[in-house]
Amino acid sequence: MSLQERRRQRGVTLIELLVGIVIMGVLSTMIIGSWIALTDAYSSTSRANRQRDAANFAIARMAREIRDAQKLTGAGGEAIVMARADEIRFYSTFNTGTAADPTARPRLTRFILRETDPTSHVATVYRELAGDDGAFDAVPGGDDVSTVLVRDVVDVRSLTDLFVYSGINSTTGVMYQSVESTATPVLMPASRVQTVRITLHVDLNPGKSPNYMDISTTVEPRNMRHL
Numbered sequence: 001m002s003l004q005e006r007r008r009q010r011g012v013t014l015i016e017l018l019v020g021i022v023i024m025g026v027l028s029t030m031i032i033g034s035w036i037a038l039t040d041a042y043s044s045t046s047r048a049n050r051q052r053d054a055a056n057f058a059i060a061r062m063a064r065e066i067r068d069a070q071k072l073t074g075a076g077g078e079a080i081v082m083a084r085a086d087e088i089r090f091y092s093t094f095n096t097g098t099a100a101d102p103t104a105r106p107r108l109t110r111f112i113l114r115e116t117d118p119t120s121h122v123a124t125v126y127r128e129l130a131g132d133d134g135a136f137d138a139v140p141g142g143d144d145v146s147t148v149l150v151r152d153v154v155d156v157r158s159l160t161d162l163f164v165y166s167g168i169n170s171t172t173g174v175m176y177q178s179v180e181s182t183a184t185p186v187l188m189p190a191s192r193v194q195t196v197r198i199t200l201h202v203d204l205n206p207g208k209s210p211n212y213m214d215i216s217t218t219v220e221p222r223n224m225r226h227l
Helices: 003-008 014-067
Strands: 080-083 087-092 107-117 122-129 145-153 163-168 175-177 195-203 212-219
Touching (some): 014 087, 014 107, 014 122, 014 145, 014 195
Antiparallel strands (some): 080 087, 087 107, 122 145, 163 175, 195 212
C-alpha cells in the first residue's frame, strides 16, 4: 500500500475530534441561549398582555356597575352608600338572577382594594356581594361572595387613590373633590357623589423588572340624588 493510500484511509485525530466537540458546544450554547431568550420574551409578552386585559376588564366592569348603581326603594334610599379612596359600596342587581325583574331588591355590592403584600404595597381589586344578612363581614370570608378582578395593582405604592369622587357642596354650590391620600383627607358624602374617577396602576411584569401601566376613566352614576 502506497503512502498516499494510507493517508486517504487515516482516521480522525484526537485534536480534530476535540476541535469538533468545542465547535459543536459553542453552536449548541448559542442555539440554546437564543431559544431561552425567545421563550422569556414570549412569556413576558404573554404575561403583560394577560395583565393588560385584566386591567381593562376590571375598569370596564367597575365603570359599568357604578354607573348603573340603583337606589333602594323607600325614603332616603341611596344608590351609593360608601365613597372611600379604596372602596365603594352601592346597591345593584347586576349579574344576579333577579336582574330582569324591575321590582327586585338591589344587592349591596362593593369594589375594594386590599394589599396582598404590605412590604411592596402590591394589592388586588375585588368585587364582593354582601351575604344573606345584607352586610359585609368584618373579616373576609363568611357568606360574602368575593371575586378577583385584577391583581398586582400598585395604586398604594404610587400614592394614587383607586376612587376619586366629585360633587357639589350643597351650601356653597362649589364643586369639590375627595382627596384621601393626603395628611388631611377630604371625604365625599356618598349621597353627594356626582362623578367617580377610577384609576388603576398595574404592574405588567410582576416578580421581575417593573413595567407599569395606568388606566383611568370617569363615571357619572345615573341614580344619585345629588344633594
